[in-house]
Amino acid sequence: MVYQLKRKLPLAKALRRTARREIAGALRDLQALPQEEAVHELRKHCKKMRALLRLVRADIGDLYRYENAHYRTLAGGLSGSRDAVSVRDALLALAPAERFPQILEFLEARARGQADADALEEAKTLLQQGGERIGDWPLETLKWKHARRGYRRSYRRAAKTMDKAFAERSAASFHEYRKRVKDQWYHTRLLQKKCRRALRGRRKPLKNLAQALGDWRDLALLRELVGRQGTQFRGELIPLLDAADERLDTLQQEIERLSRQLFTAKKFAFNGGS
Incomplete structure (x- = not known):
């Protein structure tokens, strides 16, 4: 569809x-x-x-x-059911299932309990x-000009939350930034045919940025959740935290690169591409 x-x-x-x-x-x-x-x-x-x-x-x-x-x-x-699954999937994306069996078992049980x-x-x-x-x-x-105005508004909101996310570098601010990026991605999809010239080249990078931000959030939640368990996961906790930190750094670099590509201008201009 x-x-x-x-x-x-x-x-x-x-x-x-x-x-x-x-x-x-x-x-x-x-x-x-x-x-x-x-x-x-x-x-x-x-x-x-x-x-x-x-x-x-x-x-x-x-x-x-x-x-x-x-x-x-x-x-x-x-949301509870989906968040539990997302955290489990973050572990599976980070490493093969057999690398952290105790943690995986804990997350699987948690996901089942939220169903x-x-x-x-x-x-x-x-x-x-x-x-x-x-x-x-x-x-x-409503006229199509109202949709274009709405797109410009969602661009401004995304750019503003981007600045806040990079200033604070907290899970909450990155989560808010992701929501605004997803708005831009969805709005680009909605208007892609009507405003094809103005929106050319934005859809895929926006999707990739939203994905990177989502992966960053899920991995940060995984790290926080597992870290709270203390010594419950003998031999797995420190390697998991180290692997998560390395991946978080990589994701942050990707987020910054895509953000610079997508939100460099102060305002979004359609330039008649409707």
Whole structure:
């Protein structure tokens, strides 16, 4: 399913069309995928719905606040399960499974303990309720210029949180930066056909930057979680911390390189590329 606004439609129709496709895709994934994968995909669908609305948030007021809260609540009900899986996957990406068997067993048990089938049933209900409201979204006054303005706004927010993240270098600030980068990535995907010249060359680097920031956060959470266990993991703790620190340094260099490439200008200019 392509996450993209159809450029030949009025913006209101394009937004509703894409939103309905996201809801339909989320419901299909809930039906077809194993629980762990379904949680992951559902949270992605929620992020895409929120990014879609955030593109025009300045022009839809209360609609944005209501719907954003709805999909944030929906995804938040599954966050514990997904975070536990992400930390486990961070370990598997860092080293072969047999290198840290005690830590892997601990993380696997933690991920299993966070699984919640009831949360998926609640998510299904909330998705259906959200989908039923799309036809009533008051979007008729929107023009494509509002979407371009929203893109420029998300660029400014990403650049601002980038500066804060590099100044603080904390897990919280990098996590916030990642959210703003993902907005830019999603907005680039949404507008890629309508504004192809202006956005050329941004989609893949934004995706790579969001991935690097996500990997950095998950690895930092892994390091913190395992470090709190003290001597529980005999012979594995110090090697794990050393390997995590080395990988975190590499990721930070990649994050800085991509950030310089993507957010060098103070403002984003479309230059008529619409």
